[in-house]
Amino acid sequence: MRSYKYVGKPIPRQDVSKVFGDAIYAYDVKLPGMLYAKLVGSRYAHARIKGIDLSGALRVPGVVRVFAGDDFPFKVGLYAADRDVLARGKTLYYGQPVAGIVAETLQAAEEAAELIEVDYEPLKPVLTIEEALSPDAPIIHEEMSKYRHASFVYPKPGTNIANYLKLRKGDVSEGFRKADVVVEGVYREPLISHAYLENWVGTARVFHDGTVEIWSSHQSPFAVRHLLAASLGLPEGKVIVHHTFTGGGFGGKAGLLLEHIPVLFSMRLGGRPVRLELNREENFFFMAQRAGYLFRMRTGATKEGKLVAHYGEYYLDAGAYADYTVNIGRSVGFVPTGPYEIPNIHVDSVTVYTNKVPTTAFRGFGMQEMHFAFEQQMDKLAQELGIDALELRLRNAIVPGKSYLPTQVRVREDAGDPAGTMKRAAELIRLGKEIKKPKEPWKFRGVGMASFWKGPVQPSNAASSAIVKVNEDGSIDVLVGTGEMGQGTINALAQIVAEELGIPVEKVRVSPARSTDSVAYTWQTVGSRGLFSEGQALLRAIDDLKNQAKEIASLVFRVFRDEVEVSEGKACVKGKPWECITLAEMALGYTLPNGRAIHGPLIGRGSHVPSQTTYLDPETGKGEPKPFMTFGTGAVEVEVDLLTMRVKVLKAVTVLDTPVINPGLALGQVYGGAVMGISITLNEELKVDPEGRLLNPNFTDYKVARAEDIPDEMVAEFLGVGQKNAPYGAKGIGELTMIPWPAAIANAIHNAIGVRINELPITPDKLLQAVMRQRPELLEALEKELLEAS
């Protein structure tokens, strides 16, 4: 990457308000006369509601109103409108809101919540993918045929299938006939939680003219606006969504969350402001979590190590609502393998309803889970073929410009450098080299790698826009619609403006707070798309601004526009750096010596839409699904303690192909992604009892890695191979950083002790069982060695 003044430099975050405690979050927004809402959760995972008695709650002093399901006889949702506002007729998961209380104080609302009596008739809960698909399974969504679905979602009413996706490339039977080696595998991941720090909160008010205002904790203000408007039948222009700092989202705050609840309550209460704030336990029940996964795979290769066929049955356990998860089912279906060219692919990806907590997007959007399965297939193939794990990957890696995607379109020539990341990561982890043996005979070390790719999963027309304004002092305000949740996109955007206009980055402000009625539109802040999409819109806006500056200078100096250049915050006649006008001088237009003014305020606008992505064929999946793919490889060295079965990650290596705008913030993403990925691999799981009750809706028993559990060594490199239409070549990395870890760790454990783990989390309990089953001789040998040693 060529050298720039601001781009590519580790410039610290411009906004430091979090450090000083000045940052405003949605929780901090309190309105005069505000009422408090409280939701009451179902005590059964699956039950008919025979009756509900609200009278006790209504008698509590301070209670203003109590709502139940029938008050809101419609469903809400993005891709599959399958959500009741409050349960109507039936509850679909343990904890589903069945009633809502609005009171003058939170205390009164809580007291009233205790007094709501629901008469349930318990039904058999459906708790696993296998149960949900069995022919005699109870049907969870009995009226699925009446639901509103996005055009690309293929549900099967009368079953528990929320979406059924088919991907077909080549002829898979023919492919398997050519295969010399075929490996099979079944892989599972449980439901998990995003475990973001900030619980959800939303405060809404409705004006007498019908204008709705809401402050809430979300990722994508414009998606909240659109879905609120669409769900409640409001005009978009009358819905104003305010975005503050978001205390972590990781996909869990994409789309519409619970915003409709305080809005609906406020509407029914003459517009009085209503606030719904969740505590940690409620957040586990009322907010969507991440789906569980089951992969059945068969992958074939020739003895030369060429992949020739892949067959897969992929299942997502979406819980009670599949609103967002149907799209994740598409994501793993369209990108069903690692970053390799395979001529023959046959994959069915099925999103299934169960009576568990609803699920939604999660950092990686299915790619971490799919790679957990597929990258173990690769290591198994390498072992069967007697080919080095790196070599097998290199022989099959996507070649930009030559290879074809699973969706049958040719990979663009500047797509990146998959093979480069594989080689470098293998080198950094010393794959295939001798590993230092720990002195304790019960400790075993191993290394493993996992390559990956991912791009945003979005509608083919997911748009972005940007506005750039010049202030009187020559400083710049940038208006974009992307959400700020700690990922740092707004900092990168400021660096781009500074670079393009040649002004200090301190003079560029991209506010972290924004409202939908006062910034430029962006579809969503998801899919690692922010920098790529807003960045392109912003570059066009800067171009627009520069053209205006050139126009003014051309009038003032009586030259053609193309004789003017903009740099160092000035528009100058080329070759005459003394004939210049500064941005400050023309911020509000330029005043000529005789007092006449020209042009007026400088304001640039730019738009972006991924013009090259297309719809995908419903029968085969053929089409261009993504505007970019970031390629990378992760590798780890682990130490397995064969006595306690604890796995420690000693070293974690990340190599990504893309250049980055801010290497400091990018490293932050890499470290955070690695810790999150390792935590998911070793600890995290939402557990339910046989009745479907969530057993660990808290951080006492939903275990997330602590500071001490971070690897001793984390290494990251960015190869700087950019895509031409990306801003300064930079593709997204936010989600990418957490994709490889489960697969890499599983491969490293196999490298260390020859035991294959195909189910997350890899707890000591599970590893003990696996070792006893797969390699009992290891334990016997260790026992013998320990006895002899003494």
Next chain:
Amino acid sequence: MVEAVKLSRHNLFNTHIIPVNFKYFAPKTLNEALELLDKYGKEAKILAGGTDLLVKMKMRLVEPKYIINIKGIRELNFIKDEGNQVRIGALTRWRQLEKSELIKNFFPSLYDAVKVMGGTQIRNMATVGGNLCNASPAADSAPPLMVLNAKLVLASKKGEREIPITQFFKGPGKTVMEPDELLKEITIPKPEEGSGSAFIKVARTSMDLAKISAATALKVEDRKIVMVRIAIGSAAPTPVRTPKTEEALIGQPFRPSIIREKVKLVVNEISPIDDVRSTAFYRKEVSKIIVEDALLISYERASRR
């Protein structure tokens, strides 16, 4: 045991921190506290650090009518060296134990436990008495105090009694304390010359509750084991000593192979369950391993003294 969500009767998700009305007292002296317990003991709960009680209240596992906050009783916060024994006031914070040279030098097993109990914030709030009276099978202080032969002084308006810690626990959340009694202090005899002790905890992450834990104390003379005590946490309804294993080890030469063979007996002396943190199978398998490790560390420490 897998009752993680036994919340309130009507609204399972209403987990506000103070869900029911109660009367609150904050006595400043032990006598005041004992008076209050005498009056309200049956319906009262003692609040010391609150790190266990508030969680239980929040989840409606307890709904006390009276709360007696004893945190202000200064006379119960001390660590005193009395020559042949050390006395620890029930309200001593874990952080104080962590910073005490006395604890570190004489009771290394207790010190091991202190270092892995919660994070600094929890150790600043939590009291050693509260950890014991909460009577969790996973209480980090219990196994070390059991192998150190600690005694507990229980006080009531009627007087005081002293019991060995091994007789204190009755079941999960249950102790032998009468409703009018308060744990006043813990006395630990200084370990005999040439002995050593250790504590090991296996947990899901750092700063976590134990999947399983073990403490040992050991003395070896002329290469023979002359004293050994073993206690295991999170493997039975209460923390337990393992007398049969101890008996089998006494008189044996201290050789790793012999230790390895004999500690296998601990499996018969525990009755672990499957729960949200671990499985009975794992707990059994690993109990013997951490007991063995703790014994080896105890031995090393004994020889260093």
